[in-house]
Amino acid sequence: MGLYHPPTEDLELAAVLHALSDPQRLLIVRTLAEHPEPRPCGTFGLEVSKSTATHHFRVLREAGIIEQRTDGTAKFNSLRRDDLEQRFPGLLDAVLNSAVVPA
Amino acid sequence: MGLYHPPTEDLELAAVLHALSDPQRLLIVRTLAEHPEPRPCGTFGLEVSKSTATHHFRVLREAGIIEQRTDGTAKFNSLRRDDLEQRFPGLLDAVLNSAVVPA
Numbered sequence: 001m002g003l004y005h006p007p008t009e010d011l012e013l014a015a016v017l018h019a020l021s022d023p024q025r026l027l028i029v030r031t032l033a034e035h036p037e038p039r040p041c042g043t044f045g046l047e048v049s050k051s052t053a054t055h056h057f058r059v060l061r062e063a064g065i066i067e068q069r070t071d072g073t074a075k076f077n078s079l080r081r082d083d084l085e086q087r088f089p090g091l092l093d094a095v096l097n098s099a100v101v102p103a
Numbered sequence: 104m105g106l107y108h109p110p111t112e113d114l115e116l117a118a119v120l121h122a123l124s125d126p127q128r129l130l131i132v133r134t135l136a137e138h139p140e141p142r143p144c145g146t147f148g149l150e151v152s153k154s155t156a157t158h159h160f161r162v163l164r165e166a167g168i169i170e171q172r173t174d175g176t177a178k179f180n181s182l183r184r185d186d187l188e189q190r191f192p193g194l195l196d197a198v199l200n201s202a203v204v205p206a
Binding site for chain 1 (some may be wrong): 116117118120123124125128129173190191192194195196197198200201
């Protein structure tokens with residue numbers, strides 16, 4: 001079984017905003033926006049436990065903000081930038097352009 | 104004692120996104136954006152109890168999204184559109200322009 005990724009047309013604004021409403025999850029999204037290549041979960045410098053980090057990545061994936069692909073024992077993350085832009089034009093850029101929030 | 108309203112420079116992105124991440128609160132914000140005159144809490148057609156509605160208005164006020172002014176026994180609400188635009192350019196418009204989310 002692959003990981004669940006909602007199709008673009010099913011993305012919900014409230015769920016996307018909720019997923020973005022956490023400083024650690026914003027840090028993940030900013031990192032992926034600045035470094036677009038798929039990136040393993042352990043490389044984001046999050047200041048949380050591994051299980052909390054896993055939770056944050058899952059919230060982002062289930063809201064449709066990131067794609068996660070498994071390769072061996074690692075999960076590689078990338079931003080669903082085009083999907084988000086199609087469904088909520090300008091939203092991700094507005095979030096990324098906002099003042100950085102202390103974590 | 105007046106109600107607390109955070110100053111514009113103290114608005115935090117994560118708190119604003121969290122406050123917007125609920126369908127009833129999005130409905131309040133959309134209503135205020137479409138009808139900018141200050142509006143009493145009971146006139147938004149929310150499908151929640153009065154205490155839940157009060158909670159939603161408080162979350163929006165404490166995040167800096169709305170201003171609430173008391174007049175007699177009523178609270179009048181308005182959108183802090185300019186403050187939000189100054190702190191998070193483009194964010195509110197991107198949210199308002201996104202597809203309407205079922206409540």
